[in-house]
Amino acid sequence: PTNCDQATVTVVVNAAVIDAVNDDFTATPINGASGGTTATVLTNDTLNGVAVSLATITLGPGASPNAGLTMNASGTITVAAGTAAGTYVYPYTICEQLNPTNCDTANATVLVTAAAIVANDDTGSVANGAVGGTAVANVLANDTLNGAAATTGNVTISVITPATNPGVVLNTATGAVTVAPGTPSGTYTIVYQICEQLNPTNCDQATVNVGVLNSAPLAVDDTVTVVESSVGNAINVLANDSDPENDPLTITPASGTTANGGSYSCTATGCTYTPLTGYTGPDSFDYEICDPNGSCDTATVNITVQPRVITVTATPVCDADAAYLDYVVTATNFAPGANPVTIRWLDGTSTQVQLLSGQPLSGRILWPGMVVSGGVPSDWPGWVLVNGLWVQAPDGFESTRPTSTVEFTVNPTVSVVVNYPPATALCNAIPTNQPPVAVDDADSTVGVTPVTTTVLTNDSDPEAGPLTVSVSPAQQPANGSVVVNPDNTVTYTANPGFSGVDTYTYTITDAAGDTATATVTITVTINPIVANDNDASATPVNGATGGTAVANVLVDDTLNGGPATTANVTISVVTPATNPGVVLNTGTGAVTVAPNTAAGTYTIVYQICEQLNPTNCDQATVTVVVNAAVIDAVNDDFTATPINGSAGGTTATVLTNDTLNGAAVSLATITLAPGASPNAGLTMNASGTITVAAGTAAGTYVYPYTICE
Numbered sequence: 001p002t003n004c005d006q007a008t009v010t011v012v013v014n015a016a017v018i019d020a021v022n023d024d025f026t027a028t029p030i031n032g033a034s035g036g037t038t039a040t041v042l043t044n045d046t047l048n049g050v051a052v053s054l055a056t057i058t059l060g061p062g063a064s065p066n067a068g069l070t071m072n073a074s075g076t077i078t079v080a081a082g083t084a085a086g087t088y089v090y091p092y093t094i095c096e097q098l099n100p101t102n103c104d105t106a107n108a109t110v111l112v113t114a115a116a117i118v119a120n121d122d123t124g125s126v127a128n129g130a131v132g133g134t135a136v137a138n139v140l141a142n143d144t145l146n147g148a149a150a151t152t153g154n155v156t157i158s159v160i161t162p163a164t165n166p167g168v169v170l171n172t173a174t175g176a177v178t179v180a181p182g183t184p185s186g187t188y189t190i191v192y193q194i195c196e197q198l199n200p201t202n203c204d205q206a207t208v209n210v211g212v213l214n215s216a217p218l219a220v221d222d223t224v225t226v227v228e229s230s231v232g233n234a235i236n237v238l239a240n241d242s243d244p245e246n247d248p249l250t251i252t253p254a255s256g257t258t259a260n261g262g263s264y265s266c267t268a269t270g271c272t273y274t275p276l277t278g279y280t281g282p283d284s285f286d287y288e289i290c291d292p293n294g295s296c297d298t299a300t301v302n303i304t305v306q307p308r309v310i311t312v313t314a315t316p317v318c319d320a321d322a323a324y325l326d327y328v329v330t331a332t333n334f335a336p337g338a339n340p341v342t343i344r345w346l347d348g349t350s351t352q353v354q355l356l357s358g359q360p361l362s363g364r365i366l367w368p369g370m371v372v373s374g375g376v377p378s379d380w381p382g383w384v385l386v387n388g389l390w391v392q393a394p395d396g397f398e399s400t401r402p403t404s405t406v407e408f409t410v411n412p413t414v415s416v417v418v419n420y421p422p423a424t425a426l427c428n429a430i431p432t433n434q435p436p437v438a439v440d441d442a443d444s445t446v447g448v449t450p451v452t453t454t455v456l457t458n459d460s461d462p463e464a465g466p467l468t469v470s471v472s473p474a475q476q477p478a479n480g481s482v483v484v485n486p487d488n489t490v491t492y493t494a495n496p497g498f499s500g501v502d503t504y505t506y507t508i509t510d511a512a513g514d515t516a517t518a519t520v521t522i523t524v525t526i527n528p529i530v531a532n533d534n535d536a537s538a539t540p541v542n543g544a545t546g547g548t549a550v551a552n553v554l555v556d557d558t559l560n561g562g563p564a565t566t567a568n569v570t571i572s573v574v575t576p577a578t579n580p581g582v583v584l585n586t587g588t589g590a591v592t593v594a595p596n597t598a599a600g601t602y603t604i605v606y607q608i609c610e611q612l613n614p615t616n617c618d619q620a621t622v623t624v625v626v627n628a629a630v631i632d633a634v635n636d637d638f639t640a641t642p643i644n645g646s647a648g649g650t651t652a653t654v655l656t657n658d659t660l661n662g663a664a665v666s667l668a669t670i671t672l673a674p675g676a677s678p679n680a681g682l683t684m685n686a687s688g689t690i691t692v693a694a695g696t697a698a699g700t701y702v703y704p705y706t707i708c709e
Contacts (some may be wrong), residue, residue: 015099016048018057023075032114033069033146035199040075040420041108046095052094056435062091062105069110074591077110085114085199112201115146117155119194120179125211129183132167132245135210138175143206145195152199159192160205168210183246185214185293215244219289219299225274227334227412228237229279230537233272235301252288252296259283262303265412308334312414314406316367318427322377323367323420329408334409336361344407347399361410367420368404369397376434378462381420388465388511390433434462438518445494446525448559448615452491455506465511468695474504477522495526497613510685526613527560529569532621537601541593544629544661546581552589553618553622557608568611574619575605581626591622599628629661631670633707638690645681645696653688658707665707675704705706 021044029666030036042059045052054074061071068083069090077090088110120142124135139157143150157172168178168188179189188210196202220240221227226233243249255265260283261276271287283303309332317324329341341361345354345368369381381397383390401420408414409662421427439458445451461467469488476482479502480494490506491531502522511514534553539545553571556565571586581597582603584590593603602624610616634657643649656670658665667687674684681696682703690703 002571005364012194015096015100015102015311017046017054018094018096018104019046019617020043020094020104020663021100023107023108026087026109026111028077029111029113029144030083030111031115032079032085033081035068035079035081035083036660037072037079038077038110041071041077041090041092041106042075042094042688045106047096056097057094058097058100060093060095060103062093065090066112066410068112072317077108079110079112082198082541083112083157085112085202085240087111088384107214112584114196116198117146117150117194117202118144119150119192119204119206121206121209122208122350124177124208125213126179127213128244129179129212130181130215132179132183133180134176134178135168135212136175136177136208139170139177139192139208140175140194140500142205145196148152150194151507154201155194155413156197158195159190160193161189163188163190165660168212179210179212179315182246183212184247185291187211192449193692214247214291214293215297216295217241217249217289217297218248219242219287219297221299222301223304223516224273224301225304225306226275227306228275229277230334231274232627233274235273237266237271237287237299237301238269238289240436241297241299244290244441247291247293249289249291254287256285258285258303260305262305264301264481267349271301273301273303275303280305280307284619285332298326306333308412309312310408310410310412310414312408312416313533314408314416314418315599316418316421318421319365319373319526320370320377321427321432323370323380323421324364324407325367325425326364327406327408328362329410329414330361331410334690337703340410342409344403344409345400346407346482347397348393348401349399349400349483350405351396353404356543369395370402373462373604378434387464388461408448408487409511421538433510433512433514435514436461436467436508436516438508438516440521442523443492443520444523444525445492446527448494448496449498450491450493452485452489454489455520456488456508457510459518460607461508461515463512467508470507470509471504472507474505477502477504479524480504480522493522499524500525523583525642526563526616527610528558529560529564529608529610529616529618530653531564531606531608531618532556533620534622537590537623537625540596540625540627540638542629542661543581543593543597543626544595544597546595546597548587548592548623549582549591550591550622553584553606553620554671557618557620559608564608566684569608570611570614572609573604573606575603576603577602577624579626582626591624593624593626595628599626628709630659631707631709632662634658639700643692645692646694648692648694648696650685650692651690654684654705655688655707660707660709670707670709673706673708675706678703 003650015065023041047056047420065088068080093103093105112410122136122139125352126133126135140150145154159170167183168684190208193203193205199281200365222237224235250268250379251266257263262283264285266287286300288296288298311330317326339358339360343356347353371379381400382395384395403419405417435459435627443451443453469484471482471484479498482492483488485489503519505519507515507517534550536549541549551696554564557566573584581594582602604622607617616633638651660669678701679695685689
């Protein structure tokens with residue numbers, strides 16, 4: 001038994017499998033406002049495959065994700081009231097009590113939700129927009145959070161859409177909606193939002209409808225003053241009217257007749273009034289104003305129609321021997337139109353002697369009976385012309401001196417008494433004769449044809465008296481003579497051969513012996529002479545025989561519009577033809593071509609001059625075409641009389657059958673020019689014969705030649 005030995009048995013005992021499984025409590029969220037508790041996290045955890053219990057494991061909570069969450073010893077998680085909404089992950093660990101190091105960790109997920117928040121629409125109003133006030137005491141009154149009343153302690157108010165009028169305001173600190181004084185009537189809306197203070201994104205919106213009630217406008221009576229007979233006086237009746245809400249006001253359109261015959265018309269923006277023509281005194285009419293909401297009020301326009309007032313100053317003046325009246329009319333309380341003055345002139349017997357209408361408010365008028373022409377007086381009141389002489393006599397204006405009454409009317413009328421200006425160096429009491437006026441004249445004639453001018457046609461006498469005409473020797477023209485006729489016309493005759501401009505002076509004398517002179521300008525022309533070109537190229541002349549190219553160059557020439565002939569014009573040659581055979585006969589006007597004149601186109605420049613006025617001339621050109629005579633070289637055939645080439649011989653002349661101007665040619669009228677010889681043995685002689693030299697080869701030869709005139 002003592003024989004023993006020892007050994008060791010090693011046994012491994014493993015810890016049981018511990019399994020902490022994640023928990024998801026989001027399916028049963030907890031209201032963060034009121035708080036709550038989850039189920040235990042140990043429900044799904046196991047130890048050695050069996051559900052754990054607090055008798056077999058130890059629970060170790062991890063760090064809380066929010067101060068409002070607490071994991072209890074039982075494994076439940078308590079969410080304190082007032083915990084912010086959110087998804088929270090809460091870790092924990094379980095360890096085997098038998099083997100404290102045998103542990104496992106898991107997460108519990110908790111969903112904390114926000115409380116229900118509800119913003120409900122509100123409605124409020126103020127009775128008078130002009131006064132304003134509180135339309136809604138607190139928009140939170142009907143709003144809730146988590147089923148309880150929302151307050152400024154648990155929600156925040158903000159404005160999403162303000163009212164269209166800045167006077168309607170939501171106080172976000174108190175929830176009150178106020179209307180500022182003077183806010184126009186109407187319905188205004190404010191969109192506001194409330195958000196949970198615990199969860200600022202937990203919000204809801206609502207609308208506040210605010211009614212601002214309307215107050216009637218206030219129409220105030222108006223007092224205006226207008227002028228008699230004025231038209232369309234504009235009255236701004238709205239100027240003193242008002243609306244409590246400052247709403248725009250319009251006038252109710254109306255028109256009618258006032259108690260005193262005036263008329264009025266009102267549009268939406270103003271009124272006009274026209275008094276009865278000629279009426280002065282009080283008048284009135286009523287009008288109505290309304291605001292955009294249909295509230296209205298009426299007032300009265302009280303009108304005083306004042307009479308029109310004018311003042312007049314009238315001053316008699318003398319200017320350059322003429323009597324005038326300077327005047328100024330001033331309208332003191334109305335605006336007259338253009339040229340509104342009527343002037344009625346009464347002489348010393350209260351008889352109307354002049355009526356002027358449409359006159360300006362100020363100006364200068366002639367004294368009745370005064371006549372001024374071109375700034376020069378030509379008649380005075382109480383003086384008349386008798387046969388061109390002034391005499392003092394009744395003329396209808398004699399009683400305007402020394403005193404007259406002048407009425408100036410622009411409605412009303414003002415009368416002033418005026419005195420005729422006294423005789424001064426610038427205002428003669430007795431008219432003086434005005435000299436006559438002579439005006440220059442112009443006339444014309446042809447050659448020595450006499451021309452009679454009625455010089456008095458454009459002359460005049462300020463006194464309208466008779467005028468006589470005279471021409472002194474010193475006033476005679478330089479290139480002619482004049483005679484004064486019994487009827488005071490003047491006849492002018494030019495000197496023979498003169499043409500151009502001539503003048504003479506004449507004198508007119510009036511009944512008082514005053515004179516004036518003028519000049520008469522006479523334009524003397526001569527008969528127009530026209531030489532036209534003659535072109536006879538269409539009818540050429542045969543230069544060999546000669547002839548007449550133009551029968552008479554005068555055939556198309558004219559003098560004073562009629563035919564020019566050798567009896568009234570003289571023909572002369574200015575430039576003769578380059579060939580002396582082409583001649584213009586100045587006695588007959590014929591252009592002839594002499595026989596044997598060389599062919600060509602010839603011109604002659606000629607001149608025709610009036611025999612009565614030799615300097616009255618014109619030139620033209622005659623064109624003549626001279627053709628050459630017809631020259632005809634006829635082919636010759638000498639084959640009927642052949643020549644023996646061995647012996648040689650001579651033909652007849654080639655000129656036998658040739659012609660010039662239809663007659664046989666001769667060496668005296670033509671020139672023979674042989675062409676190229678067809679054979680050295682053939683020679684054309686000067687006589688036109690052809691010599692065939694002995695020993696010339698047989699053959700038919702064609703020998704060309706040319707004849708020229």
